[in-house]
Amino acid sequence: MPKPETGKRQPTNTKGEHNLDSQTMPPLTGLRVLDHGHVWAGPLLGMFLADLGAEVIKVGAPHRLSGVSIGGQRAPVGSIGGDRGSTSADDPRAFHGLDRGKKSIAIHLGDPRGRDLYLKLVEQSDIVLENFSPRVMPSLGLSYDVLAEVNPRIIMVALSASGATEGPWRNLVTYGPSLAALYGLKSLLGYPDDPQPREDTADLDPTAAGHAFIAVLAALEYRERTGRGQFIDLAQGEATLQRAAKPLMDWLLNRRDAGPQGNRASAMAPHGVYPAQDEDSWLAVVVRSDDEWSALCGIAPHLDRPEWSTMRGRLNDQDALDAAVSNWTRNYDAMELSIQLQGVGVPAFPMMDPTALLIDDDYAAMSNANLDLSADAAEPLRGGALYTGTPWKMARTQAALTAPIPNRGEHDDEIYGDLLGIDEAARAELRESGVI
DSSP states (O other), X not given: OOOOOOOSOOOSOTTOSOOTTOSSSOTXXXXXXXXXXXXXXXXXXXXXXXXXXXXEEEEEOSSSOOSOSGGGOOOOTTOSOOOOOOOOTTSGGGSOGGGTTOEEEEOOTTSHHHHHXXXXXXXXXXXXXXXXXXXXXXXXXXXXXXXXXXXXXXXXXEOOSSOSSSSXXXXXXXXXXXXXXXXXXXXXXXXXXXXXXXXXXXXXXXXHXXXXXXXXXXXXXXXXXXXXXXXXXXXXXXXXXXXXXXXXXXXHHHOOOOOOOTTOBTTBSSEEEEEOSSTTOEEEEEOOSHHHHHHHHHHOGGXXXXXXXXXXXXXXXXXXXXXXXXXXXXXXXXXXXXXXXXXXXXXXXXXXXXXXHHTOHHHHHHHOTTOOSOTTOSSGGGTTOOXXXXXXXXXXXXXXXXXXXXXXXXXXXXXXXXXXXXXXXHHHHHHHTTOO
């Protein structure tokens, strides 16, 4: 049996401080990632990999902001968006919170010298991620075929809007809301009696990032067995379209157009968000069975009506049911009523806004969302930032937040000097000519 191709990559940690056999380091320790992500999907995927121990290197242009916040806006510390302003390109606030824990290099990929440097870096890397349109990397002479020629073990994941397959949508450039409209998801948002479609957060991005993360782990497993990397083409629209499987199948099989459903569910009632006592205060209540309805009626006996005693009866009379539940819930504090309903086995939760979450002790303890990595940093602009915690709580190889957001090009000397072996004089010349 032939020996698997190992490529030319050197160990990520050239100083030998730890290795992949470590029993205590995060599970992806030893992997190196080149992160071209911008806006949300790409940076989020890079953040996942960094949180689990990979060395993630954010790749940006030397003289302009690249891969920052939504719409080219400059993001404040710890956020993914921000208002337009006079923030300097060298201000760490020009990076967003999804870049925390990453290293940063500046490189002009349109310059042949920059491209050659980049390919040397690919030789010693494991993963390249990007969420450009499919034309961008090939136009720079950095398609997967080129990268794989340099390093057969390289894994490249591309999260474009509609995928790299040839077709009329191939080179679309979109943001989450427009892509959700294109793939029909907007038609499901809103209320049945409201002709205006409702907007939601651009959740195509995190959905695509999650799918891509799983694919990257699978590609790493494949490489472990074969010694070879591969190209992962992930269309953000297709990844999110799986969430619309039920209405799609309903149309294909029954020719029924689901349309907007508000907060209702097809097999549960009541199922919605109901007003509470305080202004703009709400709680979500879900009843999944007749037993749960009986438990709710034990707290609100006036809702115990014969016509609502069965799920079918409640589903057939949802307008009146929701009105009656709303008239009841608006007399109570959202948190207190939620706790009371949970006590009898009915799923109920108050609608928490971001401020309420940040000051909630249980949430902070669970997510480490209040962990301040940078209060003592030398640069005051990076101090006092809040970062979201890691969602994984692993018993043996814990994920971790390791560093604040980087300055642009902060790690140029480490990457170009220590890793690639370019001496100080040569780096100064490259910097002077705008290559790095």
